[in-house]
Amino acid sequence: MTGPPLIEVEDLRIDLTVGPSRVAAVEGISFRIDRGETFGLVGESGSGKSITALALIGLLRQPLSIGAGAIRFEGREIQGLPAAEQRTLRGNRIAMIFQEPMTALNPVSPVGRQIAEMFVLHKGKNWREANRLAVEALASVRVPAPERRVNDYPHQLSGGMRQRVMIAIALACGPDLLIADEPTTALDVTVQAEIIELMRNLCAERGTAILMISHDLGLVANVCRRVAVMYAGRIVEERGSADIFRACAHPYTQGLVDSLPRLGSRAALGRTRLREIAGVVPAITNFPEGCRFNPRCARATDICRTTAPETTLLGAGGLVRCHHHA
Amino acid sequence: MKLGASLIIGGALFALAIFVGLFAPWLAHTDPVMDANLINAEEPPSWTWWFGTDAQGRDIYSRVVHGARISLTVGIVSQLVNSVIGVTLGLTAGYWGGWWDDFVNGLTNLMLAIPSLIFALAIMAVLGPGLTSLLIALGLTNWSFTCRIARASTLSLKSQGYVQAARVLGYGDLRIMITQLLPNMLGPIIVIGTLGMGGAVLAEAALSFLGLGIRPPYPSWGSMLSEARDQITTAPWLSIFPGLAIFLTVLGLNLLGDGLRDILDPQSRSRRT
Ligand SMILES: Nc1ncnc2c1ncn2[C@@H]1O[C@H](COP(=O)(O)OP(=O)(O)OP(=O)(O)O)[C@@H](O)[C@H]1O
Ligand code: SF4
Ligand SMILES: [Mg+2]
Numbered sequence: 001m002t003g004p005p006l007i008e009v010e011d012l013r014i015d016l017t018v019g020p021s022r023v024a025a026v027e028g029i030s031f032r033i034d035r036g037e038t039f040g041l042v043g044e045s046g047s048g049k050s051i052t053a054l055a056l057i058g059l060l061r062q063p064l065s066i067g068a069g070a071i072r073f074e075g076r077e078i079q080g081l082p083a084a085e086q087r088t089l090r091g092n093r094i095a096m097i098f099q100e101p102m103t104a105l106n107p108v109s110p111v112g113r114q115i116a117e118m119f120v121l122h123k124g125k126n127w128r129e130a131n132r133l134a135v136e137a138l139a140s141v142r143v144p145a146p147e148r149r150v151n152d153y154p155h156q157l158s159g160g161m162r163q164r165v166m167i168a169i170a171l172a173c174g175p176d177l178l179i180a181d182e183p184t185t186a187l188d189v190t191v192q193a194e195i196i197e198l199m200r201n202l203c204a205e206r207g208t209a210i211l212m213i214s215h216d217l218g219l220v221a222n223v224c225r226r227v228a229v230m231y232a233g234r235i236v237e238e239r240g241s242a243d244i245f246r247a248c249a250h251p252y253t254q255g256l257v258d259s260l261p262r263l264g265s266r267a268a269l270g271r272t273r274l275r276e277i278a279g280v281v282p283a284i285t286n287f288p289e290g291c292r293f294n295p296r297c298a299r300a301t302d303i304c305r306t307t308a309p310e311t312t313l314l315g316a317g318g319l320v321r322c323h324h325h326a
Numbered sequence: 327m328k329l330g331a332s333l334i335i336g337g338a339l340f341a342l343a344i345f346v347g348l349f350a351p352w353l354a355h356t357d358p359v360m361d362a363n364l365i366n367a368e369e370p371p372s373w374t375w376w377f378g379t380d381a382q383g384r385d386i387y388s389r390v391v392h393g394a395r396i397s398l399t400v401g402i403v404s405q406l407v408n409s410v411i412g413v414t415l416g417l418t419a420g421y422w423g424g425w426w427d428d429f430v431n432g433l434t435n436l437m438l439a440i441p442s443l444i445f446a447l448a449i450m451a452v453l454g455p456g457l458t459s460l461l462i463a464l465g466l467t468n469w470s471f472t473c474r475i476a477r478a479s480t481l482s483l484k485s486q487g488y489v490q491a492a493r494v495l496g497y498g499d500l501r502i503m504i505t506q507l508l509p510n511m512l513g514p515i516i517v518i519g520t521l522g523m524g525g526a527v528l529a530e531a532a533l534s535f536l537g538l539g540i541r542p543p544y545p546s547w548g549s550m551l552s553e554a555r556d557q558i559t560t561a562p563w564l565s566i567f568p569g570l571a572i573f574l575t576v577l578g579l580n581l582l583g584d585g586l587r588d589i590l591d592p593q594s595r596s597r598r599t
Binding site (some may be wrong): 057059087088089090091092095096098100102103104105106107108109117118121122166169170 | 486487488490491492493494495496497498501505506509510514
């Protein structure tokens with residue numbers, strides 16, 4: 001590999017300030033994404049996926065702050081950059097789409113204008129040119145009759161159409177990295193599949209790397225080449241997507257895999273409940289001693305309750321954080 | 327949707343006032359200041375003198391028509407100044423918070439504690455009478471409500487997805503305020519502005535009546551009332567017509583403000599959709 005990776009996170013800790021005290025909401029987070037690569041971050045609600053993404057674009061705000069570690073974009077540390085330079089990265093080199101296409105668009109502005117704003121803001125285009133490019137951008141996300149649709153307000157569009165508009169805005173400036181934070185959870189299943197397919201194709205065509213965030217391991221593994229599983233603020237396993245189903249190493253990942261509906265199984269047909277992992281994710285302020293998964297883990301032993309496991313390297317670039325990994 | 331009656335009546339009254347103000351030179355029968363003629367002094371209303379004449383024989387109708395120009399200029403310009411000040415302070419205070427927010431809040435509370443007319447009076451006393459001082463005095467003293475609304479709207483809009491999204495897309499603070507926040511709070515700001523305009527028309531009349539605003543012989547409705555004060559029993563038309571003009575304009579603006587609230591208020595809007 002020549003040159004630095006597109007983005008590299010090294011031993012990141014995010015602190016949450018509660019009154020006079022600080023607790024680590026996530027810690028020891030390390031991963032790298034190369035140009036054009038697809039990388040997934042999976043974990044239950046509250047495991048720290050979204051705040052990790054916010055840290056990547058330099059948008060953590062009080063009470064959250066970066067406590068330790070480094071985030072490098074093309075080898076340059078993001079935190080060290082002046083605010084104005086960070087802003088030229090956001091939307092231009094690193095873009096992001098969210099879960100809620102209903103609320104992520106300005107209700108009083110036509111969607112075309114919201115796309116065009118990106119060209120004005122980051123590419124120094126005049127409005128005439130920007131509006132023309134907005135029609136093209138809308139066409140590229142397969143919105144029918146884009147030259148008419150640009151004048152529509154968000155409330156005139158369906159959820160799927162809005163998410164297409166969000167993708168058009170995010171990809172407008174040709175970013176190097178697209179962060180997709182639960183981009184489809186608010187949509188119907190069929191629309192979901194379309195949107196994911198569209199996002200994947202557009203990014204593949206343009207060589208845009210994807211960081212996909214979701215609690216749905218199946219979805220992420222389907223889109224991404226590599227997957228990191230987060231639990232209670234830590235990455236517990238990182239594997240190639242293919243390996244994760246064949247031979248996952250961490251008991252938590254195993255739990256996630258078991259809870260996925262298999263094609264043709266009774267669960268997939270909705271007749272039986274999926275196997276769920278018993279228990280809940282602990283609160284940040286109340287992480288257990290040792291391995292944070294130990295109260296829910298069937299393999300847990302004494303050492304798990306006292307000592308946090310270190311990272312163990314597996315073959316093919318995989319790693320796991322468990323005393324008794326498979 | 328059925329437009330409210332208050333919107334239609336208020337809009338019509340305000341439109342009439344604007345029309346009269348704009349076309350005053352064509353609507354007036356005589357020059358409001360120069361055409362004095364003692365032969366026609368204190369004529370009651372008639373076919374020749376629609377609203378009667380004053381002690382110097384000037385046509386009251388022509389003076390009321392020209393007065394619309396001054397009263398509306400004061401009302402509109404001073405309220406615009408108030409809106410710009412209020413929105414700028416409220417928006418930035420709500421957005422940035424911190425010491426700036428504390429400072430703006432303190433200033434707003436101070437303004438609310440002093441009746442704005444008293445404040446305007448004090449400024450007029452310093453600046454002296456005249457149109458410019460009137461615009462300054464009324465434009466600087468009535469922004470506190472706008473400021474409060476703008477600040478409160480900013481606080482609630484700030485957490486909206488599209489404001490967060492704008493930040494993620496690299497919008498700067500100014501761009502977020504102008505494209506994401508301002509357009510979404512415009513409804514209540516316009517309502518407050520319309521009501522405030524009525525207040526400014528009244529305040530102009532009050533200040534001119536006290537001899538601090540527009541000075542005679544220039545015809546503002548307030549200065550006409552001031553001049554007519556001594557003849558209220560002998561020549562009531564001198565007070566009635568400018569008084570009626572003030573009443574109808576302010577009523578119109580208040581009705582318009584209420585009507586606009588019904589269609590622009592975000593709550594009533596979401597009720598309809
Ligand atoms: N602004 C904030 N103030 C306080 N705590 C926060 C804040 N933002 C996030 N947290 C906490 O940080 C932890 C991680 O939150 P995060 O939003 O990253 O979770 P997530 O993995 O994205 O979950 P989800 O799947 O629900 O989106 C949570 O416990 C949350 O309560
Ligand atoms: S370290 Fe122990 S408790 Fe934690 S996942 Fe591994 S076996 Fe379970
Ligand atoms: Mg999240």
